[in-house]
Amino acid sequence: MSRNERGGGRDSGRPKKQFKRKFLFRKKKFCKFCDEKIGFIDYKDIRLLQGFVPERAKIFPRRISGTCSKHQRKVMRAVKRARTLALLPFTSD
């Protein structure tokens, strides 16, 4: 039975609705820095940056963290500066 055959008539909108419901609980991602209006990300604030370099010490990607591109660049630069000062690791195993 294909999706279109299932309901027919008035219920033709059903599959779409189910699809929507499945993802309803997913919270919309937002840029933490835009939200808090942070314009400058300090490379010395390692407690903040540690949240962006979990476990393997790789920089958290935008697609997961939801950070906007403008702030992601700032995070990237801050993390790299902190790494050269041995405040943050390059890798961890």
Next chain:
Amino acid sequence: MLQYETIFVTDPNLTDEEVDVIVKLVEQLTVAAGGKVIKTEKWGKRRLAYPVEHREEGIYVLMTLECPTQHVKEIDRRYRMNDRILRHLTVRVEDESQLGPSPMMKPRPADRDEIPADPMLAP
């Protein structure tokens, strides 16, 4: 003249006096170049994120300067010549918050594990 922020990490075995000598030197060089020191912060001994020259710790010192652009080159050159400095970085001051006390000077939570996880980064 521009404002710069300079950090250096020294050998952990240096005494306070020896670190002060380096701080003084940077100060003197800056004043001689026609600049001034805005603030000096000693973070003290910190664990390095990775070993540098077989050392697991380092003494961190942060200084904020107002000096001519050319002076940065000179400071960097001095840092490189000094083999007791493990790491150094000099960058432009981008934000006014950098002129005040740095995040390092804020009191630390008792234990790192007790910091609540960022809800945004939770899986």
